[in-house]
Amino acid sequence: MSDQITLNVGSKSFEVSKSHLVKISSYFEVMFSSPFAEKDQTEITLKDVNPHEFEAVLQFTQGKSIPIDDENVYEVLKIADMFDLKVMTSHCQKYLVDHLEHDKALKVWKAADMYGLTSLAKRAKSFILWHFPTLSTQQSWDDLSLEDFYSIVSCPELHVTPDTDLLKLIRHRLEACSPQDSNVCRLSLLKAIQDPSAPLANLKSRKLPIQPSVQGSSGYIHSFHLKTSSLSRPVCLPPFEQGGNCPVGIRTCAIGPYIYSLGGEEVIGRSNWNRKVWRYDTILQVWDCVMELPSPIRHMGICTDNDRNIFLVGGYGRFRVKSDAVFKLDMNARTCETLSPLPCPMNSPPCCVFDHDLFVFGPNLLRGSWSDKGFSWTSFEFDASRLPKGCNLSFKMDAAVTSATAIFLAQGYHLFKFSPEPKSYALELMGQFKDECVHMCMVEDRIYKFDASSDEASIEVFDTHSNRFDIIWTGESIDLQSYNGCFGVGPWTPLSMICWPTI
Known part of the structure; x- marks a missing residue:
């Protein structure tokens, strides 16, 4: 039986060794060693995958150097997570750590949480909490779920300076709430503003884990x-x-x-x-x-x-x-x-x-x-x-x-x-x-x-x-x-x- 298989990704096709895929990915290891229909097929179609980034990922797993940048890192990370390519995931994670900056922190935290990168998520959240006075004016807060937004603004370790307009940010988020948003989270945010015993009441004296x-x-x-x-x-x-x-x-x-x-x-x-x-x-x-x-x-x-x-x-x-x-x-x-x-x-x-x-x-x-x-x-x-x-x-x-x-x-x-x-x-x-x-x-x-x-x-x-x-x-x-x-x-x-x- 041939060790080669054709992977159809969008408009592109890739000839790959099955043994190589099994070696680098538990996803393909299960696919080719279990009684799935794909086990004996010579051609497989992968859906919801960007062919350009998938080709780059394959090249990386074959020992070739590929450029990772702000334009492709999240799509590459998505592919690495989808097919359980741990080496590729670590490569993307290192790039995100090395480039964790003010205008990227929220997006990095969101991606790290989505793909279960616990260490990166903790580091990105710490960065957001400390640099909140600078980050609070960014538009990217609207991209967070209401639950994620609340986990930041209600955190007792949030760094808030006297000129940080925290209430304005919360009110803006409440106004942008969609009908699908959890009523529990909406009520939590309202309580955080109105209840003097809520965590937000003490945020002016920040409390870092010293x-x-x-x-x-x-x-x-x-x-x-x-x-x-x-x-x-x-x-x-x-x-x-x-x-x-x-x-x-x-x-x-x-x-x-x-x-x-x-x-x-x-x-x-x-x-x-x-x-x-x-x-x-x-x-x-x-x-x-x-x-x-x-x-x-x-x-x-x-x-x-x-x-x-x-x-x-x-x-x-x-x-x-x-x-x-x-x-x-x-x-x-x-x-x-x-x-x-x-x-x-x-x-x-x-x-x-x-x-x-x-x-x-x-x-x-x-x-x-x-x-x-x-x-x-x-x-x-x-x-x-x-x-x-x-x-x-x-x-x-x-x-x-x-x-x-x-x-x-x-x-x-x-x-x-x-x-x-x-x-x-x-x-x-x-x-x-x-x-x-x-x-x-x-x-x-x-x-x-x-x-x-x-x-x-x-x-x-x-x-x-x-x-x-x-x-x-x-x-x-x-x-x-x-x-x-x-x-x-x-x-x-x-x-x-x-x-x-x-x-």
Whole structure:
């Protein structure tokens, strides 16, 4: 019996080996190995298939290179899904991941959901949720089913800025509802607008799935996954590969789904500075260089306003000179503004942003504020009257983080709290960590402290509501105890990494 078969697709016919089709497709494997009518036929007609794209798919399965672009990727993906061509599906999926952009995100998400590409669908939805302020004005929302539309606008992780006209988008969608649309979904959208207890009522304070993370001294970023209580190191800083040198004095922080790494010198005294500001997109899972620093710098204090700005305070510049420079990097505009210098140079001072003011905890305690006259510094002193007697306080802090109502400071083992409003600097001792604190981050009103000794690594948590300290994870010793950066970042989903099969 001949191994050749003719496939009629539209106006074209293709001579193909049955054994080749069985090898690449479970669809054809079942067709030619089961008691179907097609088993012994020498000619088969395939319906609802574009002949041009089908020919390209056949060429790809035979090891030939074919161009995938925005014009053909969805039709090729449809054919790959129809005939269960997993290698072709992975090829299309990789293209869509590499080209996931604002004007394509909704269409990619819809296609990924239609063809059961779970990993791609999660990544595209995360992209839509975070970039919603930009995407909300697109016409492509009308192409979504009412159920899909509701799953986006009702999501508690939706990023909504004050100038995002979410209600206008919802009202437009309601007006465009067809009689076939589910009455349940129509009522859900109406309830979302009218019911103050609905998820939409709280969307102005976006809630990303934040993961506490730390940049280790080896150049890897370690992330603690709250749902699974597991620690992973899913990404290495660029352009440093495994076994390479991580710049000395580099600093890392995060804003929303983006991790930023900047500054540092690969070998001190060799003038091989890292001037680039690198950004890692945790949704697309790629690094890119977004801007450059105005001057070489390492071992600086770093903090963010959790919105768009990164602040660099002090550090060391060329010739190992301690710096008094303060920079504000606007990561949306990709610009750098030089603020008023510190009253004295500082090395790695803990700093944070609270109520739009910049606080620096170094040899001098400083509060930087903006006014009509610009940015200026004022000094302040802590009020230690509330501290227990005998509390040994040097006022040289090791780390600082902010909640919505207070600033938390670590000195050695001790954790302190103070609320600098209205101009009150009274310190309150909250307790002490099991080990000395060199860095910490705030995630969902809990302070996470990463620690590592020669034998064991651990993560300790302080709950700001219960005022309780707990060790929530222990494991083998890894490079958690560094000063490079500790931060919360989201959505952080290294498990969604796609492994592309090879032919």
